[in-house]
Amino acid sequence: MAPGAAAADGAGGRTPVTTAATAPPTSAGSAESSEGPAWPDPRADALAGPGLGSLSVASLLASSAVRHAERTAVVCGAERVTYAQLWDQARAYAGAFRARGVGPGDRVAVLVPNVPDFPRVYFGLLALGAVVVPVHLLFTADEVEHVLRDSGATLVVAAAPVLAAALPAAAAAGIPVVTLLVPDEQRDRVPAPRLEDEAAAAEPLERLVPVPPLAPATVLYTSGTTGRPKGAVGSHLAIVENVNVVLIDCFDMRTGDVVFGGLPLFHTFGQVCVMNTAFRVGATVLLLPKFDPATALRVMDAERATVFIGVPTMYGALLQAAGPHREGGRELPPLRYAISGGAALPEAVLDRFQQVFGAPVHEGYGLTETSPVASFNRVGEPAVAGSVGFPVWGVEAEVTDPAHPERIAVLPAGERGELVIRGHNLFKGYLGDPDATEAAVVDGWLRTGDIATKDDEGRIRIVDRAKDMIIRNGYNVYCREVEEVLVRYPGVASVAVFGVADEEHGQEVHAAVVVEDSEAGRTFDPGAMVAESRKHLAAYKYPRVVHVREAMPQGPSGKVLKRELVAEYEG
Structure with missing residues (x-):
């Protein structure tokens, strides 16, 4: 078999992502449900097949709803939601989805901004064993339609602010829509039912539907630097393991931390490194529907934020806003540290941020295809400016000769070449595009497209994107x-x-x-x-x-x- 050729588990177009041999039941409590394919046969050879274990990204919220029930999970404007409340709300949404026939392996497109409804929908779908397909909120109707058709979505969940693109896209693709955040006075003017109403009428999901660890959890569409965006399929195992690894070895995020969540939750960085990681440990996430530096500073100051996670453009914007913020008599937030990713943070900006905010900045590196964190400058250890640190636990990274795309030719320390990665964090492949998967994954190594160096200690520096x-x-x-x-x-x-x-x-x-x-x-x-x-x-x-x-x-x-x-x- 060609490397990576089966990485997407045959999940192209509208073909089911799960198979009868591996898919879990759709009911919340019974492995004998007739509503979905059967759980793997426990009498099967223990050395073969998918095994009997289960793992769900939804457990990140479900467990904290028990362990940290009364702690605040999210703050968005005047709205404050505890872990227990958020999980109850997610289970109510799951009940509404189940009443519509959504079950394991079904792909559901989600167009929801950074508000508490995003985690309600996200974890509600994952609790059913369904696959979440987050959609960029700035996509046009044509771009949304491409994602709907390409992903094989069977339902669209769209918030009021993005209905202008979502409704015509769904109509063109022939997919039903449920809405969120539509005011009572406008409900009769929107040709789609409200999820809130359906959740109030449905029976909440009692408990998680079990799914095999390698079952698909998300389909995240890459930015599409060439041609149409591709759907990267992420497994429950890769996402949960990424969360656990960064908590143990990298972030030092703690129960009770207050984490700024200005990154879009439809993107892997905000979704995994902010929301999922914070929920795993019982921290509070500050949500902003749209990033604005002055508002971000005001919210972080008022809520006494301890961790800031952002991309380089946010760091520059916060530095610009810090002067007027102080001139207005306000304090800067008491950040313990900050995390930067998504692109290289210029050393001058890093230095200025550390001086102004008094918080060390730790850079990391990752991709949608690596779930996302692949390397990091660990919190608690001196960060080296210009470096993205060391590979995270269980992940290997090497620099290879880009002149040999058909094989992995590792270069000596210090030489520039293409960064390649392998480990538990790799995605399952590009949905319905085995050729793209095969081109990206060679002998189990993901070709990142980034030019990098690796020193004698194993520390990685990203020099540039190959295409840039x-x-x-x-x-x-x-x-x-x-x-x-x-x-x-x-x-x-x-x-x-x-x-x-x-x-x-x-x-x-x-x-x-x-x-x-x-x-x-x-x-x-x-x-x-x-x-x-x-x-x-x-x-x-x-x-x-x-x-x-x-x-x-x-x-x-x-x-x-x-x-x-x-x-x-x-x-």
Whole structure:
């Protein structure tokens, strides 16, 4: 069998994700249910088959509802929900889904912002053994329709703010919709029932439906840097093990911690590293429907946040908001530490954040396909700026020669190459796309597409995305190296370096810059910035063109979308 060819368990299009040999029953309490396929035969050969064990991501909330019943699980505006309440609400939603016929292996698309209804829906579906398909909230109707058709979703759960895209997409795909957060005065104008009403009328799920550890839990659509987004299938085992590993070895998150959850929950970073990890340990998650730095500081200050988890763009935005926050007589939140991921955090921004907020910043690395954490600078140990730390427990990472895509050719320590990863955290494959899975996974190793180095101690540094690397006059220009220089220039809030096609040089080095404030914008001199960069960068590396912008195009996790910058300035 070709490496990774069966990683998606044959789950393409509308084919069921689970099979009769491995799928759990749909009923909450009986393994003899006639509503779904039977549990594996206990008389089968113990050395073969999927085994009799079960594991559910939903247990992360279910267990804490017992252990931390009266602790606050989520805070969103004036709404405060305890663990016991949240689990009861999730079970009520599960009852409504079950009444609609949703069961093990069924894929349900979810378009819900960062509000308590997201975990209610997420854990309600997982408690049934169903598969959650979170959808980017900024997708157009056409993009939502692609996800619905590609995932084989049988139901759409859509919150009121995104119905304009969800309803026509679901209609085109022929899939029923249930809504959330539709006010009473508008219910008659929305051509879909409210989940809240159905949950009130249904019998709540009594207990978790057992699922095999490798059963699919989520289908998360990648950002689609080339062509249509692909659905990465994540297993219950990979997600739960990732949560447990980072809690034991990496994050030092504690019961009673207050964790800022500004990352979108439809994305793996916010979903696993914030929500699932915090729920596992009994911490409180602060939810913001949409990230705004001034609001984030105000909420973190009021709730006395102890842990901040975000992407580099959020760090820069918080630093900009910190000055006015203090001028207004407010304190900064008492952060114990901060975690950065999703993209490289410039060292200058890291240093400034640590000075202003008095909290050490620990960087990590991961992908949707690695559930997501693959390496980390462990909390409690000195973090090395510019490094994403060591592979997490049970995970291997190597740097391989990208000139040999058909095999894994490990390079010596210190050499640059493509980072490859294998371990318990790998996804099951791309839904319905075995060719893409086979191209991404070679001999059990995931090709990440990131250029990295690994030192003699095993510490990893990400140099650049392979697709972002610029080749100017035949020389490799690594964007991160140039960005580290440019972001230190006075008045710069954020910077993105990218290559634009050029007849003379092959590619030319361009930089997009967002300045700190309007006053800096009036005095900012791109030419002076270029001149300063020439003092620190080789002649083929420094940017020839600087674009001053009000904002950067960003993806679902807050990453800067360089492909959009390239398209804009090449056009």
